[in-house]
Amino acid sequence: MKKTLVAALAAAALALPLAAAAQTTTLRIVSAFPESSFYVTRLLTWIRSVNEEGKGVLQLNFIGGPKAIPTFEVGNAVRTGVVDMAMSTGAYYTNVFPESDALKLTRMPVAEQRRNGVFDYIQKVWAEKGNMVYLARIVEHQPFHLYLNKPIDKPDLKGLKIRVTPVYRDFFGALGATVLQTAPGELYTALERGVVDGYGWPIGGIFDNNWNDHTRYRVDPGFYDAEVSLLLNQDAWKKLSARQRDFLLTQVRLLENRNDYWKVYGEQETERQAKAGIKVIRLQGAQAQEYVDKAYAAGWAGIIKNSPVYGPKMRELFSQK
Numbered sequence: 018m019k020k021t022l023v024a025a026l027a028a029a030a031l032a033l034p035l036a037a038a039a040q041t042t043t044l045r046i047v048s049a050f051p052e053s054s055f056y057v058t059r060l061l062t063w064i065r066s067v068n069e070e071g072k073g074v075l076q077l078n079f080i081g082g083p084k085a086i087p088t089f090e091v092g093n094a095v096r097t098g099v100v101d102m103a104m105s106t107g108a109y110y111t112n113v114f115p116e117s118d119a120l121k122l123t124r125m126p127v128a129e130q131r132r133n134g135v136f137d138y139i140q141k142v143w144a145e146k147g148n149m150v151y152l153a154r155i156v157e158h159q160p161f162h163l164y165l166n167k168p169i170d171k172p173d174l175k176g177l178k179i180r181v182t183p184v185y186r187d188f189f190g191a192l193g194a195t196v197l198q199t200a201p202g203e204l205y206t207a208l209e210r211g212v213v214d215g216y217g218w219p220i221g222g223i224f225d226n227n228w229n230d231h232t233r234y235r236v237d238p239g240f241y242d243a244e245v246s247l248l249l250n251q252d253a254w255k256k257l258s259a260r261q262r263d264f265l266l267t268q269v270r271l272l273e274n275r276n277d278y279w280k281v282y283g284e285q286e287t288e289r290q291a292k293a294g295i296k297v298i299r300l301q302g303a304q305a306q307e308y309v310d311k312a313y314a315a316g317w318a319g320i321i322k323n324s325p326v327y328g329p330k331m332r333e334l335f336s337q338k
């Protein structure tokens with residue numbers, strides 16, 4: 018018995034280096050967010066640990082941010098397999114399938130989505146329409162806000178030009194704004210030149226690209242929940258061994274399970290904005306409630322207009338509290 022075990026171990030030790038080398042797969046990963054953003058800092062920390070743990074199994078090769086693949090083209094790059102993996106948000110790949118932008122409207126944490134069937138539904142739609150494996154949601158607890166350089170005293174944006182992505186388009190449009198879409202990488206210049214009077218962004222991250230230089234007000238309350246996720250090309254997934262799949266799923270879950278961190282980050286960023294002199298325009302009482310209700314109503318109307326089949330089902334699933 019003992020002898021057999023030793024022999025088996027010795028054989029395994031001999032076989033290991035060769036077999037391991039043959040089985041290592043390297044996945045090419047990009048970020049739709051600029052490399053200066055904190056999302057990328059955090060992603061790179063995670064990638065380092067994946068590569069450490071994944072020696073001989075799976076490696077991630079970070080290709081870059083929007084300079085490698087422009088923000089709004091990352092979704093198609095994952096769909097077609099130009100890259101294997103990406104960190105992006107649904108608003109950046111509505112050109113692949115419009116339902117992508119609905120993730121901002123979920124009303125429960127991703128941990129619960131994994132328990133109540135919502136996550137399975139998301140995976141089904143992402144696979145069917147995007148040729149993607151929806152791996153994990155790695156940002157949540159980050160409400161979006163409207164940031165302004167001109168004050169408002171009620172939720173009325175008539176006469177204001179606001180930078181948007183699909184996240185905010187329907188809502189800010191419903192409030193009367195003239196909307197203009199830019200990738201995050203083009204926002205600084207738009208603000209500096211006065212091309213826009215404000216922009217949408219989550220509670221955290223405005224310092225990463227120095228937008229605070231050109232930000233005077235934040236409108237409260239926030240609305241929706243910023244979603245940033247990891248996506249994998251489905252063909253790349255199919256080529257992975259069972260062991261590699263297990264490893265990858267374990268690693269993405271380790272990152273997702275740390276999402277409570279974003280609550281702390283939100284508080285820190287709120288404080289940092291105050292210190293930077295950004296004033297809060299706080300809508301009160303019924304006006305605040307109407308503002309948030311209008312955000313969800315306009316958001317869902319937009320999704321359902323573009324997706325009459327999946328949209329209503331998503332609203333039903335995502336609105337559970």
Ligand code: 173
Pocket residue numbers: 106108109181182183184200201217218219243244245
């Ligand atoms: O660019 C954006 O404002 C945007 O759509 C977004 C989405 C998720 C997180 C951060 C920004």
